[in-house]
Amino acid sequence: MPQSYEPAISRATRSFPYELRTFPVRRVDGKISPELSKWAEAVALGFHGDAMTEDALAFYIACEEVDGRMVTGAYLSDAQAPVGAWDAQYPVSTYAYHRKNLNVGAGTLMPVHQITAVTVRPSHRRRGLLRAMMDSDLAQAKAAGIPMAALTASEATIYGRFGFGVATHTSTIEVTVKGGLDFLVPAAASVGVVEIAPVGTVRDLHNEIFERVHATSYGSIGRHDMYRLAATGLGNYGAVEPLKNVRAALHYDASGAVDGYVTYKPSDDKNRSAVEIVDLLAVTDAAYLALWNYLGSLDLIDVITWDMAPVVDPLEWAIAAKRHYKRTATEDHLWLRILDTPGSLAAREYASDGSLVIHVGDPLGHASGIFRIEVVHGKATVTRCPEDGSVEAELSMGVSELSSLYLGGVTARVLLAAGRVREMRSGSVAVFDALFAAPESAHCMTSF
Numbered sequence: 001m002p003q004s005y006e007p008a009i010s011r012a013t014r015s016f017p018y019e020l021r022t023f024p025v026r027r028v029d030g031k032i033s034p035e036l037s038k039w040a041e042a043v044a045l046g047f048h049g050d051a052m053t054e055d056a057l058a059f060y061i062a063c064e065e066v067d068g069r070m071v072t073g074a075y076l077s078d079a080q081a082p083v084g085a086w087d088a089q090y091p092v093s094t095y096a097y098h099r100k101n102l103n104v105g106a107g108t109l110m111p112v113h114q115i116t117a118v119t120v121r122p123s124h125r126r127r128g129l130l131r132a133m134m135d136s137d138l139a140q141a142k143a144a145g146i147p148m149a150a151l152t153a154s155e156a157t158i159y160g161r162f163g164f165g166v167a168t169h170t171s172t173i174e175v176t177v178k179g180g181l182d183f184l185v186p187a188a189a190s191v192g193v194v195e196i197a198p199v200g201t202v203r204d205l206h207n208e209i210f211e212r213v214h215a216t217s218y219g220s221i222g223r224h225d226m227y228r229l230a231a232t233g234l235g236n237y238g239a240v241e242p243l244k245n246v247r248a249a250l251h252y253d254a255s256g257a258v259d260g261y262v263t264y265k266p267s268d269d270k271n272r273s274a275v276e277i278v279d280l281l282a283v284t285d286a287a288y289l290a291l292w293n294y295l296g297s298l299d300l301i302d303v304i305t306w307d308m309a310p311v312v313d314p315l316e317w318a319i320a321a322k323r324h325y326k327r328t329a330t331e332d333h334l335w336l337r338i339l340d341t342p343g344s345l346a347a348r349e350y351a352s353d354g355s356l357v358i359h360v361g362d363p364l365g366h367a368s369g370i371f372r373i374e375v376v377h378g379k380a381t382v383t384r385c386p387e388d389g390s391v392e393a394e395l396s397m398g399v400s401e402l403s404s405l406y407l408g409g410v411t412a413r414v415l416l417a418a419g420r421v422r423e424m425r426s427g428s429v430a431v432f433d434a435l436f437a438a439p440e441s442a443h444c445m446t447s448f
């Protein structure tokens, strides 16, 4: 769908000689179009990946097709592309989305617009291309009735300006397992059976296990098709050669059904004998501890590392030596961006009943307004109030702040202290935090 585009917040004097085009990732008669192939090559360039081989491209496109991915490129005209340089069919910037869902608690999976593959060719950066693609895409997602957008960011300084807020974090951990991993309640870490399996078995079971974990994990977001391959070392963006050093273990529950797995590989660390977790999914707490018990039994290994550990991790409290669990980093992970304030707020559960009037600011206009939130039996009715001065908001914040507060990743009290929310009626921050208290610490185990 070709479209001419003027950025919503235009830098008046800056020219914008690009045309944005959006199209689906889809083969036609089994063939990949030059347009799609050049788009994928531009993504590889943007993330400093290898040039796309035909095999890598076919592999990549097959996965993206399953996700129903839509891609956008910004294009120069033929006349604007210098002779000898990449021709005008190569986009100077890329952007993509797929739509899955987000677990917002109490078993509710809310539709979410997941943004990925954002790149701008270095020779065209800082001319408003990201802003143009983002403005256009968010407007279309809003118009399509999607209440929330999401992404995982390459840098923490880019997306706040577009209304995204950090909603979940992940921890990087190192667990010392030299001599074994002792549990305070050994029986709790010994439920069921853990056994080695071919990585291909995990690839085939991945989607089913993920769906079960996703359905019960507060803050979890849908996984794209490539994940089952990346999680097992059997392929990733631009990489078709399977890794030869990834191992897999399955957890079987008491009935013999698989309810979790871990994939892992030796780490490159030359100074110590370490294994890093590639992916770990457990449907139950028992499966989680049993898989760690298995990892703790790896001979010749001093340390297990994992860069996607939950910030609140039962493992830390299950092992006998708490100091053997080291959190070496905690980083922002899932960024959310509310597009439809009443729709998003009505979808989640609330910890207590009550009511509050909040003002939400949004430079793009999608989420802004004054809203009355009335919670009865944990469910909210959210109504837009007139902005003629007849209703006074008790608390004011930007859409980025509300998006961070949405899953309880931070409290309004903390954002007040950070100078990011404004309390117009004394006590309203406390009311907000009582309403929005999270049922548990949100954890998203998926990057995209």
Ligand SMILES: CC(=O)SCCNC(=O)CCNC(=O)[C@H](O)C(C)(C)COP(=O)(O)OP(=O)(O)OC[C@H]1O[C@@H](n2cnc3c(N)ncnc32)[C@H](O)[C@@H]1OP(=O)(O)O
Binding pocket: 046, 047, 115, 116, 117, 118, 119, 120, 121, 124, 125, 126, 127, 128, 129, 130, 131, 132, 151, 152, 153, 154, 155, 157, 158, 161
């Ligand atoms: C969801 C994902 O895909 S995350 C991956 C993001 N992509 C990458 O990291 C790949 C490498 N980087 C790039 O390709 C580009 O530099 C991008 C995509 C980050 C930015 O693209 P640009 O077209 O240069 O951004 P654009 O000119 O539209 O800038 C928009 C605003 O963001 C700011 N901005 C852009 N990049 C950055 C950055 N890396 N850090 C801080 N601010 C930034 C600009 O200063 C501008 O601010 P303003 O509107 O207040 O003036």
